[in-house]
Amino acid sequence: MARPLSGLARREARWAYVFLLPWLLGLVIFQAGPMVASLVLSLTDYDLISSPRFVGLGNYAEMLEDPTVATAIGNTAFYTVLHVPLALVVSLALALMLNRVTGRAAGFFRTAFYLPSMTPYVAVGVLFLFLLNGQAGLVNQFLGLFGVDGPQWTTDPAWVKPGVVLMSLWNLGSTTIILFAALRNVPRDLYEAAMIDGAGPWQRFRSVTLPMISSALFFVVIINTIAALQMFDQVYTMFFGNQTAQNSYGDAALFYVVYLFQQGFQFLHMGYASALAWLLFAIIAVITVVQVKVGNRLVYYEAEPPGGTR
Amino acid sequence: MTTTAGRTRAGRAGIAERARETARDDRPGTAGTRGAFFLVMLSAAAAVFLYPFVWLVVASLKPRDRTFSDPFVPWPNPFAPENYANVWDAAPMLAWLFNTVFVGVAAALAVTVSSAFVAFGFAYFRFPGRGVLFGSVLATMMLPGAVTLVPTYLIWNTVGLTGTQVPLWAGNLFGSAFYIFLLRQFFLGIPRYVFEAARVDGASYLDLFRRIALPLGRPALIIAFIFELKASWFDLMKPLIYLQDPALFTLPRGLKAVVDQFYQGGDPKWEIVLAASVITTLPLVVIFFAGQRYFVQGIATTGQKG
Structure with a gap:
């Protein structure tokens, strides 16, 4: 950078910044600026009407004592811990089956599995309000065929979150497509070599398939975790709003971002909501870093052949 | 770092090519009984994933007192298409559809053009600070949207645009990290001599972007x-x-209002809620079938969104 640039290089650099200008402006106005602003706001009480009042770490201290924060974290953790592994296992099963049929059939089924992911989350929430209806919903009527008396998914506090997890497993399209694409990139000769060595199907899966798709699995776990921690649309549609002001399930569906939204935009506690946002940011950052650290030990990265000859 | 990423990509492409070269039909288990077994399993799974759609459409065409009846019969009996006439009276669905299309096209157009512009800057030029700046693009991909919710609202509030549709799309005019990343990858794939030849012929940098990068980048632009x-x-x-x-609502916001109003209470109107859900979803399903190729390609290559 210290090296002086030639005339042409300087001209090029100037043009480069012209092209980057939208991004740089956006970075300042909508990313870095708000990040800093949100940190400052989190140290204040601000209700949009009177001017912000500095309270130091008061909001953070309040969060520690706010039982609803603990509830929201607990609900979100419960959902994430169930959703991420289940989504991974189900999508992997679907992708493995897709990988065992001919191209045309795989294309058809891939479309079938992806289609639910084209349903806007609000519509997903609405649909599952009906499907999970305790008295007459499709899910419980289906369970009834096997003599199972299904739970009150949408009104029993103990069953609200399992119901949300069930709903989340309907939207596995992207995860399945990513894993299917990874499976198709596993070189065929690795399986042949494994078979020659006498490896059975399970061993081939353990020793060839899993390592070869481990980076895709890792990636899917990370993005699904980040998304799960920010779950909002479906639960807000199902359990919040005018109609459910009086409910029977208490705070069972109060996910973290729902609480953040309520604090910020319904109670206009902008300072407190900013503190909540920063806590979420810290939680996501820590979890992601831990996942990356663990993942780097587990993920198999293919060694690059010298000179890139293949 | 860039070179390592580049080589890994080349390596992946090599694997993909070889995998494709191998005839896909001679895999063990593709033909015969094991192939049939997987087809049956896949069909069962597909039924589980698709039947909720069927139920939704069928239930939306039933009279209210039959909404939950015969859930496994995949046609409406009795047939009540008037639900769809009634939903327009109950809620301004057409205005909401129009709003959604307007906001969606504005958001998509803004983010595609601006991200392509920035991506071209990163892909074509060598300049001081490029690594750091591109790092900032990657870093914001990790930033959870919830963190900037409040300050972003305060910005729009300050300029007096809350209560309008502008905040729903105007932020996209500054590009978005994910699409910048996607489009940069694509532009890097265009051979440099194509640009150099145009430069020799006297094309300006803007020409390179408009006449070469944009047309050649079409598939990636469509994905974005x-x-x-x-x-x-x-x-x-x-x-x-x-x-x-409510006149400015988009379909999801409108549907939420419909649920709030009609799902519970003394006089629930389930058929209205269900018909409104179908209307909210159907256009996207059509878009999906029209652009399926790009969706699958986009998700498989970039792994995110969608």
Whole structure:
């Protein structure tokens, strides 16, 4: 950078910044600026009407004592811990089956599995309000065929979150497509070599398939975790709003971002909501870093052949 | 770092090519009984994934007192298409559809053009600070949207645009990290001599972007456009925060209002809620079938969104 640039290089650099200008402006106005602003706001009480009042770490201290924060974290953790592994296992099963049929059939089924992911989350929430209806919903009527008396998914506090997890497993399209694409990139000769060595199907899966798709699995776990921690649309549609002001399930569906939204935009506690946002940011950052650290030990990265000859 | 990433990509492409070269039909288990077994299993799974759609459409065509009856019969009996006539009276669905299309196209167009512009800057030019700046693009991909919710609202509030649809799309004019990343990758794939030849012929940098990068980048531009259209069509949070006037609602926000009004209470109107859900979803399903190729390609190559 210290090296002086030639005339042409300087001209090029100037043009480069012209092209980057939208991004740089956006970075300042909508990313870095708000990040800093949100940190400052989190140290204040601000209700949009009177001017912000500095309270130091008061909001953070309040969060520690706010039982609803603990509830929201607990609900979100419960959902994430169930959703991420289940989504991974189900999508992997679907992708493995897709990988065992001919191209045309795989294309058809891939479309079938992806289609639910084209349903806007609000519509997903609405649909599952009906499907999970305790008295007459499709899910419980289906369970009834096997003599199972299904739970009150949408009104029993103990069953609200399992119901949300069930709903989340309907939207596995992207995860399945990513894993299917990874499976198709596993070189065929690795399986042949494994078979020659006498490896059975399970061993081939353990020793060839899993390592070869481990980076895709890792990636899917990370993005699904980040998304799960920010779950909002479906639960807000199902359990919040005018109609459910009086409910029977208490705070069972109060996910973290729902609480953040309520604090910020319904109670206009902008300072407190900013503190909540920063806590979420810290939680996501820590979890992601831990996942990356663990993942780097587990993920198999293919060694690059010298000179890139293949 | 860039070179390592580049080589890994080349390596992956090599694997993909070889995998494709191998005849896919001679895999063990593809033909015969094991192939049939997987087809049966896949069909069962597909039925589980698709039947909720069928139920939704069928239930939306039934009279209210039959909504939950015969859930396994995949046609409406009795048939009540008037539900769809009634939904237009109950809620301004057409205006909401129009709003959604307007906001979605504005958001998608804004993000595609601006991200392509920035991506070209990163792909074509060598300049001081490029690594750091591109690092900032990657870093913001990791930034959870919830963190900037409040300050972003305060910005729009300061300029007096809350209560309008502008905050739903105008932020996209500054590009978006994910699409910048996607489009940069694509532009890097265009051979440099194509640009150099045009430069020799006297083309300006803007010409390079407009006449070469944009036309050659079409597939990636389409991916960015339809992903963002879908994201905008899904969005509930921003309309909840910024819109108060029901006349300005998008379909998801409108559907939420319909649920709030008709799902519970003394006189629930389930058929209205269900028909409104179908109307909210159907256009996206059509878009999906029209652009399926790009969706699958986009998700498989970039792994995110969608």
